[in-house]
Amino acid sequence: MRWSYIIPRFTLLALVWAFFYFAFDPILKWAMIKGLEKGAKAKVEIADVKTSFLPPALRISALAVADSKEEYKNLCEFSALDLKIEGRPLLEKKFIIDKASLSGLKFGTVRKTSGKLFLAKEETPEFVKELGDSSKNFALDRAADIKTDAISSYKVDPDSLESVKLAKELEQKYNEDYKALSAKADFQKYQARMDALKADYEKAKGESNPLKKAGDYAKAGKELKKLSEDFKKDRAEIEKTLADAKNSIKAIEEARRRDTSSVMAKLKLPSLDKASLARMLAGPVVAANTEKAWKWLAIARKYMPQSANAKALANEAARGRVVHFPREKTWPSFLIKEMSLSGELGLEEPLDYNGSIEGITTQPKLYGKPLTAEIKGRKGARALYFSARADASGDALKTKTSLKYSGMAVNGFKLGSENSISVDVKGTGAFKGDFTTEGTALRGFAVFNITGASFLPKADAVKAAPVKDALLGAFNSLNSASIEADISGTLTSPKFSVDTDLAKALSAAFSKTLGSEVKKAEEEAAKKVDAALEPYRKKLDSLTSAKETELKEKLGAGEKSIGSFSDGMLKNLKEKAAPGGLKLPKFKL
Amino acid sequence: MNPLGLIRQFVKGITTETEPPQIAAAVALGFLIGLLPKATLTAQLLLILVMALRVNFPMALLTIFATILVNPVFDRITDPLGYAFLTAPALAPLWTKLYNMPVLPWTGFNNTVLLGGLIFGLVMFVPVYILAKKGAVVYNERFKIKVMNSKLVKGLKSSWLMDWYFK
Numbered sequence: 017m018r019w020s021y022i023i024p025r026f027t028l029l030a031l032v033w034a035f036f037y038f039a040f041d042p043i044l045k046w047a048m049i050k051g052l053e054k055g056a057k058a059k060v061e062i063a064d065v066k067t068s069f070l071p072p073a074l075r076i077s078a079l080a081v082a083d084s085k086e087e088y089k090n091l092c093e094f095s096a097l098d099l100k101i102e103g104r105p106l107l108e109k110k111f112i113i114d115k116a117s118l119s120g121l122k123f124g125t126v127r128k129t130s131g132k133l134f135l136a137k138e139e140t141p142e143f144v145k146e147l148g149d150s151s152k153n154f155a156l157d158r159a160a161d162i163k164t165d166a167i168s169s170y171k172v173d174p175d176s177l178e179s180v181k182l183a184k185e186l187e188q189k190y191n192e193d194y195k196a197l198s199a200k201a202d203f204q205k206y207q208a209r210m211d212a213l214k215a216d217y218e219k220a221k222g223e224s225n226p227l228k229k230a231g232d233y234a235k236a237g238k239e240l241k242k243l244s245e246d247f248k249k250d251r252a253e254i255e256k257t258l259a260d261a262k263n264s265i266k267a268i269e270e271a272r273r274r275d276t277s278s279v280m281a282k283l284k285l286p287s288l289d290k291a292s293l294a295r296m297l298a299g300p301v302v303a304a305n306t307e308k309a310w311k312w313l314a315i316a317r318k319y320m321p322q323s324a325n326a327k328a329l330a331n332e333a334a335r336g337r338v339v340h341f342p343r344e345k346t347w348p349s350f351l352i353k354e355m356s357l358s359g360e361l362g363l364e365e366p367l368d369y370n371g372s373i374e375g376i377t378t379q380p381k382l383y384g385k386p387l388t389a390e391i392k393g394r395k396g397a398r399a400l401y402f403s404a405r406a407d408a409s410g411d412a413l414k415t416k417t418s419l420k421y422s423g424m425a426v427n428g429f430k431l432g433s434e435n436s437i438s439v440d441v442k443g444t445g446a447f448k449g450d451f452t453t454e455g456t457a458l459r460g461f462a463v464f465n466i467t468g469a470s471f472l473p474k475a476d477a478v479k480a481a482p483v484k485d486a487l488l489g490a491f492n493s494l495n496s497a498s499i500e501a502d503i504s505g506t507l508t509s510p511k512f513s514v515d516t517d518l519a520k521a522l523s524a525a526f527s528k529t530l531g532s533e534v535k536k537a538e539e540e541a542a543k544k545v546d547a548a549l550e551p552y553r554k555k556l557d558s559l560t561s562a563k564e565t566e567l568k569e570k571l572g573a574g575e576k577s578i579g580s581f582s583d584g585m586l587k588n589l590k591e592k593a594a595p596g597g598l599k600l601p602k603f604k605l
Numbered sequence: 606m607n608p609l610g611l612i613r614q615f616v617k618g619i620t621t622e623t624e625p626p627q628i629a630a631a632v633a634l635g636f637l638i639g640l641l642p643k644a645t646l647t648a649q650l651l652l653i654l655v656m657a658l659r660v661n662f663p664m665a666l667l668t669i670f671a672t673i674l675v676n677p678v679f680d681r682i683t684d685p686l687g688y689a690f691l692t693a694p695a696l697a698p699l700w701t702k703l704y705n706m707p708v709l710p711w712t713g714f715n716n717t718v719l720l721g722g723l724i725f726g727l728v729m730f731v732p733v734y735i736l737a738k739k740g741a742v743v744y745n746e747r748f749k750i751k752v753m754n755s756k757l758v759k760g761l762k763s764s765w766l767m768d769w770y771f772k
Binding site for chain 2: 025028029104107108109334335336337338339340341342343345
């Protein structure tokens with residue numbers, strides 16, 4: 017035996033062992049940091065990662081993810097995450113964790129060092145920008161010297177109007193949709209099926225074998241039922257599209273209102289309707305919080321399967337594709353059955369909370385249970401309750417999230433913007449929010465009430481003394497405030513509406529000092545916008561009503577024809593089939 | 606044996622297999638390993654096999670790195686090849702059985718590039734071996750003396766490292 021043969025091989029094996037003993041954990045830690053930094057677009061720190069193979073376990077200590085928006089703040093941090101992995105499924109490359117624990121979870125903590133990653137670019141969603149800008153762009157410069165003459169001489173360019181753009185888009189969309197709907201409502205395809213059915217029936221009538229005859233009749237009955245169901249389905253779909261089209265026209269009205277405000281802003285005049293004022297006051301704070309929530313949602317969606325058939329991660333393999341086969345004993349690729357959670361909320365006088373998350377998995381259909389989370393916390397008058405449910409076992413991911421936080425001290429809560437009017441509010445706050453999604457559709461409502469409130473308004477942008485005084489005194493009689501936000505639409509194109517009762521007080525103050533002048537100017541601006549929009553709206557209205565009539569006529573004729581055919585055919589089938597005791601399906605149009 | 610001696614033995618051990626068949630086998634195995642995704646049990650086992658066999662280890666490593674550089678090109682062949690095998694109805698029972706066995710999922714056999722790479726690498730094993738062997742023979746016959754007499758090699762040979770190595 018040669019040493020020159022044994023020693024190299026033994027040394028290489030020793031190097032492999034040394035790698036797992038000394039280098040595996042640091043490399044895993046480095047990979048985790050890089051992966052998380054890519055997702056968070058900010059620095060990530062992990063104090064320690066420890067793995068053990070017998071029994072398989074992983075412990076991550078002191079993880080902090082920096083906030084890409086605030087250089088010296090953390091998005092979140094935790095003290096320890098412990099995962100105990102089951103051995104038998106691991107042999108099949110399945111990571112099943114029966115119990116996990118996450119402790120010391122905190123949000124928004126202060127960092128000593130910068131968390132900025134220099135090459136990472138953080139994009140603010142367009143709707144958040146719009147919401148935030150609603151305060152900055154609120155014009156007050158010329159509030160004191162309004163002249164409707166300025167409006168009269170102002171020329172509105174239709175192409176610059178949001179409502180005109182929307183009307184054009186809708187017209188194009190309707191033309192495409194109606195083309196498809198018209199093809200769907202076309203009676204020719206049903207006529208062909210009715211003819212075929214009639215031929216089958218005649219053929220069955222001439223059949224000498226009674227068993228085959230009964231079978232053919234039953235088949236014809238089934239086909240008749242399917243024909244009727246298909247027509248009903250097409251009709252429902254057409255009617256739904258028509259109803260959706262009508263609803264979309266309502267969006268033009270919203271856009272028209274925004275166009276009026278925009279014209280007023282261009283002329284440096286304030287738009288004093290309550291909705292605009294509410295947007296101006298609550299827009300920035302709702303935008304800032306929505307942006308944070310949107311970021312968490314984006315992270316969650318990235319790692320959450322969107323449906324039972326979707327893969328957990330787009331890049332399941334760095335190279336090539338992974339083909340899955342049926343399993344005799346099935347485990348999801350990754351599953352945390354239950355994870356206990358504890359941490360603190362808030363930086364000054366933190367509120368301790370704890371709870372659990374169940375069913376975190378990459379293959380929800382296989383696991384068969386939805387992900388659920390429940391977190392509770394109580395300290396003195398403060399109470400926190402959070403619950404979430406995500407069900408991806410169907411065709412589309414359905415989520416339901418609810419958050420209630422009451423009794424919190426509100427200090428330095430700022431509404432509005434320095435560019436227009438701002439109000440610092442102090443008091444005791446209570447938040448309640450519900451948010452649901454189904455596929456890409458979303459719906460949410462949040463309300464933040466502040467009781468025992470004191471207000472410190474600032475209106476440095478307003479130069480005219482009477483207007484400024486009226487605005488500064490607008491909140492004197494109030495001792496509470498309520499801010500509401502409503503979200504709908506889709507994840508790619510969400511629609512926001514915000515409201516606050518402070519807007520009512522502000523509107524009253526404005527009206528008192530310069531209400532009539534602003535109102536006149538606003539009416540003038542609305543007229544201008546209406547005049548520019550009118551041709552497009554008329555065109556759209558005539559298009560929708562003409563197409564609607566055409567489709568309804570087609571549907572009516574089809575219904576009549578299929579109805580009479582079905583009745584006749586059913587009667588015949590019943591008569592022919594009754595002697596054999598054949599049971600025909602019941603249906604009606 | 607002192608630690609320096611151990612290192613010397615190690616270096617010597619992994620560089621001594623210089624006969625044309627040993628170099629050719631190293632190139633063929635290196636090509637096969639180079640085609641596969643490395644974070645799989647298959648690639649790691651093949652690497653241990655290279656270490657266990659009396660083949661030229663540095664040449665195997667060199668071939669692995671060279672193949673990695675052109676992987677994007679080979680993936681275009683191996684991915685559809687692997688996919689065809691993995692989705693072939695006749696082979697479905699075999700893959701399902703393997704998929705349900707412990708440890709085997711770690712080999713990554715159900716990855717299209719791995720299976721395709723394994724098949725492609727095995728098919729190409731003999732041609733690559735023959736070509737590499739011919740190359741080694743040609744090198745020994747025509748270039749070895751020239752290379753050994755080159756200024757660079759002579760300079761290296763006269764260095765303390767070589768002196769220590771050949772001691």
